[in-house]
Amino acid sequence: MTKLEMLFVRACKAGDYSDRRTHYTRIESVYRRFYLDDEINRVALISILGDICEKYNLISIMQMLTRLDPNYVFAGDEEYDYIERCYQTLVSTIRLTLSTQFDNLIRPRRFR
Numbered sequence: 444m445t446k447l448e449m450l451f452v453r454a455c456k457a458g459d460y461s462d463r464r465t466h467y468t469r470i471e472s473v474y475r476r477f478y479l480d481d482e483i484n485r486v487a488l489i490s491i492l493g494d495i496c497e498k499y500n501l502i503s504i505m506q507m508l509t510r511l512d513p514n515y516v517f518a519g520d521e522e523y524d525y526i527e528r529c530y531q532t533l534v535s536t537i538r539l540t541l542s543t544q545f546d547n548l549i550r551p552r553r554f555r
Contacts (some may be wrong), residue, residue, distance in 0.1 A: 444547045447477060448495055452545055455492070455537040466538065485526050492533040499544055502536045 444452075454469035470492075471483050478487065496502050510532045513523040542548055 444545055447473075448498075449545075449548060450477075451491060451495060452537055452548060455534050456542070466534065470534065485530050489526065489529050489533060492530070492537060496533055496536055499540075499546075501540050501544070502533075507532065 450473045451470065454473050455466055457466040457469045459465045470488065474483060474488055474491075511525065511528055513528075542550065
């Protein structure tokens with residue numbers, strides 16, 4: 444696991460300890476620090492998080508398609524944003540995966 448992947452995994456696993464500081468803001472902070480400081484590109488974030496999910500076999504293709512199906516998930520919601528739903532699905536997949544499934548994931552000292 445590269446250090447950049449580790450930062451993204453830890454950002455996904457961060458708790459919502461404040462109204463302004465959620466795991467989504469931490470992910471965007473890591474993206475701004477190492478990629479572009481300009482505007483958050485959700486498609487690029489989906490690509491990065493998707494590579495992490497694929498590398499560690501966190502979600503199957505059928506599970507991903509089921510979670511992205513608007514009829515299954517929202518049952519008639521007309522304001523379905525595919526990119527946002529894909530981003531949320533990948534973040535929650537990484538967030539809910541046990542830390543032991545990631546090779547060489549370094550945890551902060553206070554959690555050891």
